Amino acid sequence: MVFLFWLKTVLVYLIDFRLGVEGLYQYAVLFFNPIATTVLLFSASLYIKRPVPAYLVLFLLYTANSALLLFNVIYYREFTDFMTMNVIFGYSSVSEGLSSSSFALLKPQDLIMVFDFILVIVAFATRFIKFDKKPLPQQQAVAVSSFALLLVFLNLTLGEINRPQLLSRTFDRNYLVKYLGIDSFTFYDGIKTAKNNHVRSEASSSDLNKVLTFTQEHYAKPDSQMFGAAKGKNIIVIHLESFQQFLINYRLDGKEVTPFLNSLYNDKSTYSFANFFNQVGQGKTSDAENMLETSIYGLPQGSLFSALGTDNTFQGAPAILNQKEGYSSAVFHGNKGSFWNRNSVYKNLGYQYFFDASYFNTTSNNLTEYGLKDKLLFHDSVKYLERLQQPFYAKFITVSNHFPYTIDQKNTDFKPANTGDSSVDNYFVTAHYLDQSVKEFFDYLKKSGLYDNSMIVLYGDHYGISNSRNLKLASLLGKSSSTWTDFDNTQLQRVPFMIHIPGQKNGGIQQQYGGEIDVLPTLLHLVGIDTSSYIQFGTDLFSKQHDQVVAFRNENFITPNYTVVDGNIYDNKTGLQITHPSTTLENKVKNESTKVNTELSLSDSLNNKNLLRFYVPNGFTPVNPQNYDYKNDFGQITQIQQQLGTKSTSLWSRNGNKTTIDNYSSDAPELNTTDSNEENESSASSSLDASSQPSSSSADTAADR
Secondary structure, X not given: OHXXXXXXXXXXXXXXXXXXXXXXXXXXXXXXXXXXXHHHHHHHHHHOOOHHHHHHHHHHHHHHHHHHHHHHHHHHHHHOOOOOHHHHHOOOOOOOOOOHHHHHHOOHHHHHHHHHHHHHHHHHHOOOOOOOOOOOOHXXXXXXXXXXXHHHHHHHHHHHHHOOOHHHHOOOHHHHHHHHOHHHHHHXXXXXXXXXXXXXXXXXXXHHHHHHHHHXXXXXXXXXXXXXXXXXXXXXXXXXXXXXXXXXXOEEOOEEOOHHHHHHHOOOOEEEEEEEEOOOOOOHHHHHHHHHHHOXXXXXXXXXXXXXXXXXXXXXXHHHHHHHHOOEEEEEEOOOOOHHHHHHHHHHHOOOEEEOHHHOOOOHHHEEOOEEOHHHHHHHHHHHHOOOOOOEEEEEEOXXXXXOOOOOHHHOOOOOOOOOOHHHHHHHHHHHHHHHHHHHXXXXXXXXXXXXXXXXXXXXXXXXXXXXXXXXXXXXXXXXXXXXXXXXXXXXXXXXXXXEOOOOOOOEEEEEEEEHXXXXXXXXXXXXXXXXOOOOOOOOOOOOOOOOOEEOOOOOEEOOOEEEEOOEEEEOOOOOEOOOXXXXXXXXXXXXXXXXXXXXXXXXXXXXXXXXXXXXOOOOOOOOHHHOOHHHHHHHHHHHHHHHHHHOOOHHHHOOOOOOHHHOOOOOHHHHOOOOXXXXXXXXXXXXXXXXXXXXXXXXXXXXX
């Protein structure tokens, strides 16, 4: 029975699930992972001494596990994701579960699910398998279970070797299934669900009082000159993957790494923040997004998006902008929707549309390890962007500048550095490619007419070079690896944050300290939305009351004058540790440390207990995630455009009901072969035609990463 279930599971892995398995090692782990949990689960029947009940229990366990596998196959075809405990028990307000129509997704290969049952019945009928009436000795049953537990730990170890922090970060359920299997994923998700539900069941509205008191006292009034400076404008957010501040204005062997971003950074129409820091934890990119959208911190361990995002209540930027100023909203990302659980979290945030990998040409030629190449992402998003009703809030998540920083030679002629560490050396190459991608997109915005009516926000989500590799980077920054300290590591947590408002002339480089937690109140005030009634831990960067103490997720922090790392105080001007601080400085650091810890603790309480369900700001309507379905977004935006007719504010409508794709100029070599402008236009049209047909799973079109 163990062999049959292992064989069935492996066949399902290879035929139905797109797990992104690469290399001999990952295939070996994939083939191994069903064995441990199957042996452990089926060994329960060995403890029953009476033969008939023992065989019956084994059969029921086999049937239940097969049903779990089958339901995951059906669910995956529909949603490109695996069933969580909330879906299985049907009490999630977000997950759609398995509807009766989903069974229409059954395919001929699903006979695999029943063939083994037929085989076992025939084997018993022909006495190929004989009914054994002798009870198994207790010690043998214990031995089998013990051996299975050993295999489970071995499986986990093999997974951790290839993917460190596999369980703590859990950025994609695909990874858990690929390395640990369906049963382990379900068990792990069950533990997390039970823990979360226990914490939330004990929470009450009174738990919110301390959070409200803190955020209201922490609120910073907007600057009168900046409040409403971008009112009515589209908001375009460009997420610069793994992009650190030191790249701005940096020259490698005399050549600018990011010439376009440099020009933007120094433009008087851009408010560029020289002392802006990433504040992410283990959730990395998802933590950055969470702070950007909600002004609430991520978790101390793992990713908020993955761990709690399916069911948590959010009061995020897309919903606020829509309800207050009539903004439509969309995300463009050339990876699977399940990555970081985005396909669930975005619904809770109130994003109306999510164009993931299933909406793009994701042939292998067009991909990097983490999704669609940046030049192709921007170019191929135009056919969707131009049909959004204005004003819109649109976010582009780039991926090409992602570890291990590889890009094919045909896409770049920029020479890498020469430190001896390939990831450090090639970091400059992929950053240069990202810079070119952004420039092409800006050129399109200007030619199409979107530029003048938009506020364009660019930010780096987190560090690109880790602390462990900073010693290799040191020489390129004019420093010595022998004198490198924790202070230097902290300074490298700076990431770019630029707010570009065409027509503004009083921009320039801003010196105030801030972080990703401050983005949302800043942007909302710029479009004329007061944030005093919302629960937000950040403050408006332009406000005279802005809090310049930047908290990091590990409870370290930085101010304009000093940096505190693990209790050690460093002077920002000299970079030297202050070994004998004055009593005044000691007390100030102590008070600020208490404030940082309180802020992070309150944010954790808010997230873990889902306290926002108890609070509705004035004029805000809680988001209903069931209102959003990302399977036919192009059909939806086109239908809305047609219904509005002459009242449509989309770029397409204002361009005489014609596409603006011809305004996009790119030197991406892939566009000359597999992805021409004409093919993009025709694929968009076919998507609309398909909207009247039964929906098929995005799993059939989304490529693996």
